[in-house]
Amino acid sequence: VRVHDLPTPALLADVAALDHNLATMGARWPGRALRPHVKAFKCTALARRLAERGHDAFCAATIREIEGLAAAGLGADLLLANEVLDAGRLGGLDAHITVAVDSEATLDAAARAGVPAVLIDVNVGLPRCGCESAEAGRLADLARSRGLEVRGVMGYEGHLVGNPDRDARDDGLSTALTLLRRAWEDVGGPVCSGGGTGTWDQNSLVTELQAGSFVLMDTHYSRLGLPFQEGLSVLATVISGGTTRGRRYAVGNAGLKTLGMDHGNPTIDGAKVWFVSDEHVTFSPDDDADTPLAVTVGDRVRLRPAHIDPTISQHELLWLIDGDEVVDRWEIDLRGW
């Protein structure tokens, strides 16, 4: 099958970019030093490709992701890097599960569910989950008193990973990692988990990197100039208008339901994207581009998304492509909750 023959909209992954990104990340974070975050791609086939490279300890954000990884035989070491109260669903799974906790309520939920191990989740500057650094030791003691194994700490510098200014990331990291280091000293245990694609070569503290976006990237992360390649796109068919023969704009059949929009519009090479509606993208040639896009009805265009995670989560399938050839088809099987 050739790319041009796929029904549209279709989510495409460039195999060469994927392999490049996995090799690049794996050289710095080999084996279980990388804990790939499946929330970015929600696909056990991609998780398996990572496991084959030695990265067989995964990170997840939802119980459904943990259930799916376990069912796929990828449950050697799963971290639910998120607080949950309905931990009962985790107790019976055939997998070794660790869950993040940041309060008495969440560690009680883990203990009641029979989840064997926890990480103490520490707030390192992002106003989201995580206890105060100074509170981590007390929570660890409490967790141990409930019979839980405390493997260490976790802290995610989500307020820094998207900043395109490398020095600013470094400055922020110094504060964030001080908080995390202090908490780790109080908590103990072998694991300090954290980091992300944006700080992959700057986070000097963590024993395992929680990164996911690097696998296929997006236009937002690409602003950072990292050595990972953009490999994700949404293929659309031009169904109306055109950018040749004096027409002002063209319309592709991929819209809001195919794209994460929180980081803004997708990008089409050689074109200016005017707006995206439920099922459409309207665009015109970018006359400032080296090659302004020239298309007519029936042609295909590729949209590069601004945010990988909520783009992939809207698709059932990911088509793997090598140039113009479709080489595989992976199910996005970890969607939902």
Added chain:
Amino acid sequence: VRVHDLPTPALLADVAALDHNLATMGARWPGRALRPHVKAFKCTALARRLAERGHDAFCAATIREIEGLAAAGLGADLLLANEVLDAGRLGGLDAHITVAVDSEATLDAAARAGVPAVLIDVNVGLPRCGCESAEAGRLADLARSRGLEVRGVMGYEGHLVGNPDRDARDDGLSTALTLLRRAWEDVGGPVCSGGGTGTWDQNSLVTELQAGSFVLMDTHYSRLGLPFQEGLSVLATVISGGTTRGRRYAVGNAGLKTLGMDHGNPTIDGAKVWFVSDEHVTFSPDDDADTPLAVTVGDRVRLRPAHIDPTISQHELLWLIDGDEVVDRWEIDLRGW
């Protein structure tokens, strides 16, 4: 089952609001004068509820929606109100199908596929699909020469329906409907299809209204002050922080993958939403509210989405609620393409 017992995140629909909205719309646009747009809700169970009220001619934006409606026995009169080139998938369905065309390529696709009927899609001001008004008659002739039944015209004033200024909507409509009327005169046929929730009582031309958002509304449409009630919300559990006892913010377990974000953040009554990330929403009490929200870990909060269509399309299930009781569970079965 009570709402509080649902696993979260969960998509909720208030039955009373739904019934109110269907009754209100049906009083003005009875029976097939309303052509409900299933792209808004992607659910055959909700389509069936509309059909039971006499609205059994539907409008769709994707082939998958048409396939699903036909398979559910709701294929009495289906309009694919969108241009498609892979119309071959429509030809064999057990349904009466009409498809929108705005070019020779799209009407050729319909003719080749054996789709019996078309509407000529006319651009009435939104830079998206639709031919120029003056071109409609020529396309109709061409369609008839290919053996297609031309039922009339379609034109969607999508550039107007979200404008909260009623007078501005009226002004824009006068231009838009002039274009559509002229095209209809050239094309002929009994059908003039168009309009939407935002112009439901202002569009004086169309013979059938294409509206979908009115069923459950969203915060964006609610700015218009229409007599339809917001009935859609995403239920989240507070998993970290809290807004009582001196805490600055709380975190709910519903994020970007549960919400259409193109119209901005969701709303939580009594709270200020700080930001939404992949699996989380961070919020604090709104001290200017009559009742600032006070929650702690384990409590539930409801997010009212800014855009109904790309919110519903991210969920597998819609839970129908009557007060605190869950009364039904509908599958969102028209997702995908």
